[in-house]
Amino acid sequence: MEVPAPQPVLSPLTTASLFLVLTVDPGGEPVVRELLADLAGLQRSVGFGHPDGRLSVVAGIGSACWDRLVDGPRPAGLHPFRELQGARHRAPATPGDLLLHIRAARQDLCFSLGSEIMSRLRGAVAVADEVTGFTYLDQRDLLGFVDGTENPVGRAAAEAVLIGAEDPDFAGGAYVIVQKYLHDLDAWNRLPVEQQERIVGRRKLTNVEIDSPGSHVELNTITGPDGRERQILRDNMPFGSPGSGEFGTYFIGYARTPEVTEEMLRHMFLGDGPVSHDRILDFSTAVTGTLFFVPSADLLEDLGAEEDAGTGEAGSLGIGDLRSS
Numbered sequence: 001m002e003v004p005a006p007q008p009v010l011s012p013l014t015t016a017s018l019f020l021v022l023t024v025d026p027g028g029e030p031v032v033r034e035l036l037a038d039l040a041g042l043q044r045s046v047g048f049g050h051p052d053g054r055l056s057v058v059a060g061i062g063s064a065c066w067d068r069l070v071d072g073p074r075p076a077g078l079h080p081f082r083e084l085q086g087a088r089h090r091a092p093a094t095p096g097d098l099l100l101h102i103r104a105a106r107q108d109l110c111f112s113l114g115s116e117i118m119s120r121l122r123g124a125v126a127v128a129d130e131v132t133g134f135t136y137l138d139q140r141d142l143l144g145f146v147d148g149t150e151n152p153v154g155r156a157a158a159e160a161v162l163i164g165a166e167d168p169d170f171a172g173g174a175y176v177i178v179q180k181y182l183h184d185l186d187a188w189n190r191l192p193v194e195q196q197e198r199i200v201g202r203r204k205l206t207n208v209e210i211d212s213p214g215s216h217v218e219l220n221t222i223t224g225p226d227g228r229e230r231q232i233l234r235d236n237m238p239f240g241s242p243g244s245g246e247f248g249t250y251f252i253g254y255a256r257t258p259e260v261t262e263e264m265l266r267h268m269f270l271g272d273g274p275v276s277h278d279r280i281l282d283f284s285t286a287v288t289g290t291l292f293f294v295p296s297a298d299l300l301e302d303l304g305a306e307e308d309a310g311t312g313e314a315g316s317l318g319i320g321d322l323r324s325s
């Protein structure tokens with residue numbers, strides 16, 4: 001089987017990003033389908049003149065929206081984000097039909113592509129959330145720790161993120177979960193650094209991993225039945241506004257199956273064994289939570305040929321054809 005080309009989910013981490021979470025208005029489906037089919041072309045148009053800008057965009061589609069956009073089979077793991085209520089902390093599920101994850105080496109390129117996309121979608125969607133993320137100092141989150149070190153790279157990243165033979169209709173696709181966290185930085189900064197380090201599981205200055213039972217790193221290191229580590233690809237970004245005292249981390253995790261990220265979230269919010277919860281959550285509140293399917297680039301382009309789900313046949317380049325190819 002020839003694996004369809006993925007969207008640029010594996011593109012290297014960048015210094016600037018724009019996260020747009022949108023809901024699709026009733027009747028907005030044709031506009032959205034056309035935009036999604038043109039997305040790679042828009043990225044090329046805006047980014048071509050700035051080769052060093054490394055502009056990219058990834059689009060994800062939420063569970064309820066999938067059936068409105070596509071008249072055909074569903075990706076096996078696509079479902080709404082599952083809310084978690086722990087003894088102390090909650091991971092809420094919040095609305096989102098579309099995710100646009102725009103990345104570049106320069107914020108103006110994210111802004112430019114985001115503006116083009118929104119000018120096409122205006123009148124067909126509502127904005128549920130918009131976050132401008134930036135790189136902070138030497139790849140730190142606003143808690144002051146280097147974030148992203150243990151991300152898989154190269155072949156391991158592709159293996160962790162891209163759907164393969166397990167769901168052949170959707171090979172080259174991926175799942176992505178996003179959550180917006182707001183930090184109580186005053187309370188965090190009152191903690192002695194050594195205590196912060198035990199919570200995270202790494203040294204703050206040197207980023208070296210330490211042995212700390214129940215740390216964030218330990219809770220998020222999970223293994224499958226074969227004893228191998230199960231990984232996700234994160235591209236968390238700090239965001240905030242000093243003027244209004246808002247400080248946050250936008251969590252974004254890509255994976256080949258949402259189960260892996262969901263297990264990590266269960267560990268963080270519901271605990272694991274003797275550990276009741278991830279103590280990062282005592283200083284970080286999740287205010288959004290949404291799960292999306294990221295179609296392969298080929299499938300995304302073919303969406304333009306889909307007719308209204310439930311009312312017409314799949315178009316000449318529709319999913320029905322992809323399935324039988």
Ligand code: HEM
Nearest residue numbers: 141145146147148149150181217220221249251264265284
């Ligand atoms: C407030 C939000 C969060 C912050 C500030 C944060 C920060 C960090 C930091 C500083 C590290 C250590 C360095 C690294 O390997 O990246 C880390 C590791 C990690 N985090 Fe988070 N994180 C957050 C939320 C999450 C969530 C929601 C998940 C998963 C659902 C997650 C999954 C992971 C994983 C898988 C690792 C690597 C563990 C390892 O193998 O060493 N994080 N995070």
